[in-house]
Amino acid sequence: MGYYMQKVLIVEDSESFALFLNKALIKNGYDVSAQVKTGEAALEHIRENDPDVILMDINLDGELDGIEAAELIRREKNIPVIYVTSQFNETVMHRAAQTLPYGYLCKPFNVHHLLGVLDIALRKRQVEIKLEKSRLQAEQELRLAKEQWEDTFDAVPDLIAVIDQELKIVRANKALSDRLNMDREEITGSHCYRVIDGTDSPPESCPFFDSEKTGRSHGEAYKASLGGYFDISCTSVKGLQGGKARVNVLRDITRRKEFEENLRRSEELYRRLAEDMPNLLCTFLPDSTLTYVNQAYCDFFQKNRHELVGQKWLDFLPREQRHAVREHLATIKPENPFVSYEHAVHRPDGSVSWQKWHDRGIFENQELLYIQSIGEDITDRKLASERLKENEKILKSVLESIHIAMIIMDLNTGKVLRTNEVAREYFYADDSAEADFEKKILPVILKGKNSLSSFASSLPVFNREVKINDVSGRLVPFLFYAFQSEFQGVESAVLIFYDISQRKNLEMQLAHSQKLEAVGELAAGIAHEINTPSQYVGDNTRFLQEAFTDLQQLLDLYLRLEKEVHAAGNDELLQKIRQARDEMDLDFILSEIPRAIEQSLQGLDRVSTIVQAMKRFSHPGGEEERVLFDLNEALTNIITISRNEWKYTSEVKTDFAEDLPQVAVYPNDLNQAFLNLIVNAAQAIQEKEQKSGGKGVIFISTRAVNGYAEVSIQDTGKGIPEYYQDRIFDQFFTTKPVGKGTGQGLAITYSIIVDRHGGQINLDSREGEGTTFTVRLPLTDA
Structure with a gap:
C-alpha cells in the first residue's frame, strides 16, 4: 500500500x-x-x-x-x-x-x-x-423512512388506532384525533372502548376479539362518539414489545349508509327529509337552471318553489363572482364528480350573504345530466373570520406597544426573522440588526449550549435572568423566556425579554431594609444582654453604698473612742463601739465588699465586651473598597451579639484555624451574611427542639483550602426537605410560616457571597438531622 x-x-x-x-x-x-x-x-x-x-x-x-x-x-x-x-x-x-x-x-x-x-x-x-x-447512511435512510411513514400515517383520512393486547391505544393518527377532538397525548394509553365507545368495558361486538374468534377482519358499526357509521378493519401486527397488536382502521361510511337508506326509502320520504333539512338543498342543470329546491332554500331567498324552479341561480350572484363559480363547476368530471366552493349572493332585501356549496355531478354514459347541491349560510363564519383578522391586527398592534422585547429566531440558522419595536429600541441602534443579534444576544441565550440544536432541545425556557448591553451600552437585566414555534413555515424560537431593572432596584432597597431590620434585632438583643449584668452591677453598688454608710458610723465612733479613751478611759463608750460592730457584722462586710467589687468589675467587663462587639460589627470600616478582614474575629463578634438568638436553645462550638489568612472583603456585607446564617441555624434548632426543651449545637469552623478561606456553619436543627433545597436561595422563598419570614435572608446572603465577593456558598442538609452551609471566599489581595 x-x-x-x-x-x-x-x-x-x-x-x-x-x-x-x-x-x-x-x-x-x-x-x-x-x-x-x-x-x-x-x-x-x-x-x-x-x-x-x-x-x-x-x-x-x-x-x-x-x-x-x-x-x-x-x-x-x-x-x-x-x-x-x-x-x-x-x-x-x-x-x-x-x-x-x-x-x-x-x-x-x-x-x-x-x-x-x-x-x-x-x-x-x-x-x-x-x-x-455505511452505518451513518443506513441510519439516515431509516430516519427518513420513519418520517415518511409518520407523514403517510397522518395523511390517511381514515381513522387509525394501533391497539395492544390490553386494549390500550398505543398510537392514533391525526384523523382520529381530530374526529374525537382530543389531543393524541390524551388518546394514547387509554382503553379503546373508553375513547371510542364511551364505555367502561369492551362492547359485545368488539372488533379486536371478533377478529380473533371468527378470523374476520372487517365489520360495520355505528359509533356515537365519532358521529357516524364506520367500516372497521382489524389487522394483527407485531407489537412494539414483541407481543400482538391490532391495527384498527375505521373508514367513515356514514354517507354511504345514508345513501343506501335513502335508496330504500320512498321518494316521498326522501323529499320530506330534504324539506326538513336546515341546509339549502337544490338540483340544477349544467347551465345552473334550478330543477328542485327545498323549503330552506325558499326561506333563504324569501320566494316560493314555483318562483325559483326554472331560474338560473347564477343570476343571484354578484356579477364579478360568476366566472369563478363557473370555473368550479367545470371541474366536475365523471372521475371526480364532487366540488365545493363559496360565493356571495344577493338577498331580496338587498343585503349580501355568503354561502358554501358542496356539489355532486350525476352522470350517464359520461354525460353530465344534473347536479345535486347542498349549501349552508356561512355569513356569520365569514364575519367571524373578518373579526379574527381584525383581532390579529389588534394583537400585532398590542405586541408592538407593550414594553416587552420580542425576537423571532430561525432555530436552524440563528437568523432573526422578526422583531417588535421594543426589541429594536433596546438592541438595534441602526439597520445592522443581524450583526447586533449575533454579537450581543445570541451568545447570551446560548450560554451553556454549544449549538442551536442543543438550545432547541432545552426549550421552553422560563424566568431565566440574563444581562445584555442595550444600544447605549448600559447592561440591562432581563427575565428571558423562550419557546418553540413555527413562523412563516420555518422552525423558530420566540425569544421574549422583560426588563427587570426596576425590580432589581426594588430588591436592592428591600435588601437594605432587611439589613436595617437585622440591626434593629441586634440592638434589641444587645439591650437584653446588657440588662442582666447591669442589674447585678446596680445591686452590688447599692450594697456597697449601704455598707459604707454603716462603716462610716463605726469609723466615727472609733474616732471618738480614740480621743476620749486616750484622755480618760470610758468603758461605756467602748461597750457601744463593740455593740455597733456586732450589729453591723463588720467581719461579713469586710469579706463581702471585695467580692461585690469583683463582681461589679466582671459585669462592667461583660457590658464593655458586648458594646465593643456591636461597634466592630456595625462600624468595621469603610465600604467603598475591600479591606483585609479577620474572619475569626468577625465570627467571634457575631456570635457575641447574636447570643440572644441562640442562648436558650443552642450551644455554640467553634474550631477556628489560627493560621487563617485575612480576606479582602466588604465587612458590613459579610457580617450581614454570617449573621443571617447563624440566626437561621438557631431558628432551625428552636423549631426542632421547642417541644422537647433540649438544646442543639451550632458548630462554626474556619480553614484555608485551595486558595479559599472556608467557613462552615453547621446546626443540628430540623434540616431542609430535599424538594426545597434547589429554591432555598431564591428571592421571596421561605420555608417558615406566614409572618415568620420574608424569604430575603438567604437570597441576600447568596448575593453577598457570590455576586459581591465572587465566592461560593454550598448547602448540605438532611431532613431531621441538620444543615451545613459552607462559604468559600477567595484569598486575594484587597
Missing part, C-alpha cells in the same frame, strides 16, 4: 531506531509525517496534522508513556496505533490492549515484518471507515 503515500508518525525516543524506521518507511513509499520522542509531542502533532498511522514506542521520555499517549490519541482522533516495543510482559500487554491497538511489533524486527503489520493496520482502518459510512 506504499504507493498511496500514507503518512506515518514515528514516536520513538531512540534516535538510532527511529532513524531505522524513518529510512525503511521512506524507502517503501510511505510519507513520514513526523518523528517525535515523547507522548506529549505526539499529541501536539496529531492536533495539527492527520497521520494515517502511528508507530508508538511504549517506553518514552516525558510524563506520558506510549500506552497513555495512545489512549489520549484514540479519544481525540482515533488514529490507528501500532506498538513498537521490547516489553511484552503480561501487565504491559494487558494495558496496551485496553487502547485497541492495530498491531504490535516486538523489537528487533525486520523491514518485511514492519511493512506487513503496517499494511494490515491501514487496510483494517479503510474497512472501518467504509463500515462507519
